[in-house]
Amino acid sequence: MLFEQISSAPFFILGPCVMEDQELLYTxxxxxxxxxxxxxxxxxxxxxxxxxxxxxxxxxxxxxxxKGMEMLNNVKERFGLPCTTDIHEPGQAAIAAQVVDILQIPAFLCRQTDLLVAAAQTGKIVNVKKAQFLSGQDMFYPAQKVVEAGNKQVILTERGNMYGYNNLAVDFRNIYDMKQFGYPVCMDCTHSVQRPGGAGGKTGGDRTFVPMMAMAAKAFGADGYFMETHPDPDNALSDGPNMVKLHELENVIAPLLNK
Known part of the structure; x- marks a missing residue:
């Protein structure tokens, strides 16, 4: 089972921020x-x-x-990859669960009880991203909502905290704190380098720091790594400044697997 694989080995959640077209997903x-x-x-x-x-x-x-679920299903059929996507409303959970293996709860929505319960009730793995305004210790309660809704397949993801306006900082102690709950903990290495809303009507950031975020998370015991990637991130339709260039992705991942 996928959750057992995630629980026993380093895992990676990888892909482009938003579905631009089918060819991008295939690439x-x-x-x-x-x-x-x-x-x-x-x-x-x-x-x-x-x-x-x-x-x-x-x-x-x-x-x-x-259309998005059709596009993800095409990826699954062609490459045999498990898939994940984020949902924003309780009614989306059952629809997405027909295709994806992991339902992702966005950081801003991690306290939304109805959303967490709906995701849990699908029986799929639920990846809850830590809100920018919560500590790692606070994430016990979102996870508890999923578990008490009947689903013990929980991943918790660190993605930074607000640091003044238009900036994020990562307190890597959150990884250690969240691991105490017994769930796999993932580091979102790309959203943690964002500058939310800091680029004139869109989010900025700096992908330069992604490899360092990943290595620091490894030092604090991260079980998995989330990285968005794109063949031409400077012209991507969402989150371009933070995404790893596709041709550089392997070089970012390899050091994380060195013992």
Whole structure:
């Protein structure tokens, strides 16, 4: 089972921020599958069908849940990869669960009880991202909501905390704190380098720091690593400044697997 693999080995959640088109998903999934086979580690393909929390109303959001699930299913069928996507409303949980293996709860929504319960009740793995305003210790309660809704397959993900306006800082002690609950803990290495809303109507950031975020998380005992990646991130439709260039992805991952 996927959750058992995640619980016993380093795992990687990888993919483009938003579903721009099917060809992009195929291009990135091909690289993700190759990395998984080369390093013999669990890899999960990630992309969003809807970026519901974009800074500007004019920003591209994605193809929507119906088309998005078709696109992810095509990836699964072609490459045999487990997949994940984020959901924003309770009604999306059952629809997405028909395709994905992991339901991702966005950081801003990690306290939304109905969303957590709906995700839990699908029986899929639930990856809860830590809110930018919570500590690692606070994440006991979102996880508890999932478990008490009947689902013990929980991942907790660190992604930084607000540090003044338009900036994030990572307190890596949160990884250690969240591991005390007994769930796999993942480091979101790309969203943690964001500058939320800090680029004139969109989110900025600096991908330079992604490899360092990953290595620091390894030192604090992270079980998995979340990285968004794109063949041409400077022209991506969402989160470009933070995404790893696809041709550099393998070089970022390899040091994390050195004993």
């Amino acid at each position: 990135v999934a091909d690289k993700v599958a190759t990395i998984g086979q080369k390093f013999n580690v669990p890899v999960i393909f990630k992309s969003s069908f809807d970026k519901a929390n974009r800074t500007s109303i004019h920003s591209y959001r994605g193809p929507g849940i119906k």
